[in-house]
Amino acid sequence: MTKKNALLTGATGFIGAYMLDELMKTKSHAKIFVVIRKVDQFNNPIKRLEEAYGHVLLKVIN
Incomplete structure (x- = not known):
């Protein structure tokens, strides 16, 4: 299967976050692209993703 x-x-x-975790556990996808809100002084979603999934390849595109 491709x-x-x-x-x-x-x-x-x-x-x-639950869906992302499930997608990463199944390893059934070649790539998972996520769209998140922008970083501001009170909220840094990129940092949260890096902390949660820093053990896997994470590429941030702005």
Whole structure:
């Protein structure tokens, strides 16, 4: 079976974080692209993703 790419929006929210975790556990996708809100002085979703998934390849595109 050919692995497919996945696009997930809201990956730092409650449901999105759960879905991202499940997608990463199954390893059934070639790449997982996530869309998150922008970084501001009070919120850094990129840092949260790096802390949670720093053990896997994480590429940030601005």
